[in-house]
Amino acid sequence: MSHPLEPQLAAYIAGRMPEASDLCVADLERISGGASRETYRFRLTWLEDGQARERKLILRRDPPASLIDTERRVEFEAYRAFAHSAVPVPKMLWLEEQDAALGHPFFIAEELAGFQASPQMLFAGGYDAVLPKVADRKWTILGEIARADPDALGLTSVMEAPALDACWRRELDHWEAVLDRSEAEPQPIARAAIRWLRANPPPPAQKLSMVHGDYRTGNFLYDEAGEIHGVLDWEMAHLGDPLEDLAWGFNPVWCFGRGELAGGLAPQAEAVAIWRKASGLTADPAALHWWTLFNCVKGQAIWVGSARAFIDGGNREPIMVYPAWWLMNAQDRAILKVMGQL
Numbered sequence: 641m642s643h644p645l646e647p648q649l650a651a652y653i654a655g656r657m658p659e660a661s662d663l664c665v666a667d668l669e670r671i672s673g674g675a676s677r678e679t680y681r682f683r684l685t686w687l688e689d690g691q692a693r694e695r696k697l698i699l700r701r702d703p704p705a706s707l708i709d710t711e712r713r714v715e716f717e718a719y720r721a722f723a724h725s726a727v728p729v730p731k732m733l734w735l736e737e738q739d740a741a742l743g744h745p746f747f748i749a750e751e752l753a754g755f756q757a758s759p760q761m762l763f764a765g766g767y768d769a770v771l772p773k774v775a776d777r778k779w780t781i782l783g784e785i786a787r788a789d790p791d792a793l794g795l796t797s798v799m800e801a802p803a804l805d806a807c808w809r810r811e812l813d814h815w816e817a818v819l820d821r822s823e824a825e826p827q828p829i830a831r832a833a834i835r836w837l838r839a840n841p842p843p844p845a846q847k848l849s850m851v852h853g854d855y856r857t858g859n860f861l862y863d864e865a866g867e868i869h870g871v872l873d874w875e876m877a878h879l880g881d882p883l884e885d886l887a888w889g890f891n892p893v894w895c896f897g898r899g900e901l902a903g904g905l906a907p908q909a910e911a912v913a914i915w916r917k918a919s920g921l922t923a924d925p926a927a928l929h930w931w932t933l934f935n936c937v938k939g940q941a942i943w944v945g946s947a948r949a950f951i952d953g954g955n956r957e958p959i960m961v962y963p964a965w966w967l968m969n970a971q972d973r974a975i976l977k978v979m980g981q982l
Contacts, residue, residue, distance in 0.1 A: 643668040645742060646682070649699065652741040653684065653748070656734050660686035660693075668699075677712075677875060678703050681751055696753050698730065701746035703957070713737060714799060716747045718850065718877035721793040726784040728870050752870040755861035759896050762862065763904055773866030775905040776914055778857070781868060782889075783918025786849045786882035795850060799879045805844035807881040812837055812934060818941040822948035829972045830940045833933055833979060842930040845881035846921055853877050855885050856894045857903040883923060886915055887931035891939050892974035893967055929978070936975045943967045 650665040657663065668682040680699040685692065702712060716735045723729060731750040739745065756762070762774070790796050802810050816834055819827060853876025861870040888894075889903045889911070896904035902911045912923045947964035950957075976982040 642666070643680075645680070645699075648742055649682070652736065653734075657686065660688050662687045677701065677715075696751040697733070698749045698751045699746055700749070701742055702744040712745050712747055712875075714877055715875045717795065717798045718852075718874040719749065721795055721850070722785070722788075722871075725788070727781055727788075728868060730870055730872075752861055755863050755869050757858060757861050757872065759858045759904060762857065763896055763898060767862075767864070767866070770864070770866030771905055774862055774868065775903075775911065777866065777868040778860065778903065778905065779886075779911050779914035780918040781860075781871060782852070782855055782885060783915045783921075785852060785855070785871075786885065786915070786919040786921055788850055790848060790850050790879050793850070795879065799877070801848060801879050803844075804846075804848060804881075807845045807848075807884070808837075808842050808930070808934070811880060811884065811938070815934075815938045815941040818945050819937075822941070822945040824944070824947060824951060827940065827944065829975050830937050833937050833975050836979065837930065837934055837937070840930065842881075842883075842927040843924065845883070847882065848879055849882035849885070851878050851880040851882070851885045853885070854888065856889050856891075857896065857905060858894075881931065882919065882921055883927055883931045884935070886912070886923065887928055888935045888938075890928075890932045891935045891971075892977055893936075893939060893970050933975065933978045936971060936978055940968065940971045940975070943971060 646665045646668050649668065650663055653665065654660065654663045663684070663686040666683045666685065668680055671679045671681055677700040680701070682697055682699060684695045684697050687693070700712070700715075713735060716732055719729045720732045723731060730752050733748045733750065735747045736742070737745045761767070762771075767774070790799070790801070812834065819830060852871065852874055854873050855871070859871065859873045860868045861872065862868050890908055894903055895901055898904040900907065902908045905911070906914075912928070915921075916923055943963045947961060947968075950961040950964070973982060
């Protein structure tokens with residue numbers, strides 16, 4: 641049975657590909673996961689110059705209510721900025737910011753097929769021999785993101801460029817405000833962390849960098865050789881302190897039950913060393929500690945905001961309540977651990 645979006649999607653793409661005929665969208669299916677965009681894969685077939693053509697594509701559409709409110713243009717331009725760079729990303733095709741075509745804004749990209757993203761599969765035993773390679777590639781790529789010049793990539797025209805000494809405050813203000821408007825019950829542990837963060841601000845950012853915003857195990861595509869073929873989920877991308885991106889992966893909830901291994905892959909000191917070599921930047925321990933604790937607060941704000949969208953009925957997808965159910969207690973414990981209070 642075909643998906644009801646297929647004819648609408650085909651009509652939209654036909655308008656973007658006037659050279660094509662007999663254009664058809666088939667096998668449209670929702671990909672599980674992703675709480676801030678609905679993600680679908682589909683197959684596009686058409687005739688061009690008398691030849692039959694086929695392409696595997698991805699549709700990312702805004703849901704009715706999102707875990708994270710973001711501009712899809714920012715995500716689209718973040719991907720596009722790193723095309724043909726040392727940062728592997730899928731190719732972006734079309735961005736639609738109006739609701740008319742599919743009911744909500746969306747963009748369409750090429751699918752990177754044949755790879756895995758699941759942390760559970762990565763840590764199930766079959767990939768043990770290549771985990772050091774995955775670790776090296778993961779933080780080398782993050783170093784490349786940190787090293788890049790946002791101005792040269794054209795990103796300062798689509799994203800706010802804060803002053804170097806204002807990066808921390810902008811992010812902390814934003815996520816504290818999410819907690820303020822979303823919490824269904826008091827969050828005393830996160831509030832204690834926020835008080836400490838404000839009383840002990842980090843030094844100014846050493847440079848303004850592209851910050852992916854959710855760079856962790858689970859948001860990249862890997863293969864059996866340990867190579868990484870695509871960095872995904874740029875919906876929280878912004879310009880800021882490169883240490884914010886590095887420290888997000890050091891939030892203890894992203895250890896996936898693998899002891900002290902950052903991202904389930906490597907000791908934190910090893911991850912930092914790989915990142916420093918690739919980025920050419922420094923990782924002051926006190927600043928990194930500040931950003932790690934901040935990212936624990938950010939994580940809690942995301943889980944609390946997700947629960948709020950579910951409670952209010954704006955989005956009743958199970959993915960909205962699962963992070964709150966699974967992670968809020970774990971995130972409180974992570975905050976206490978980073979603060980040395982567990």
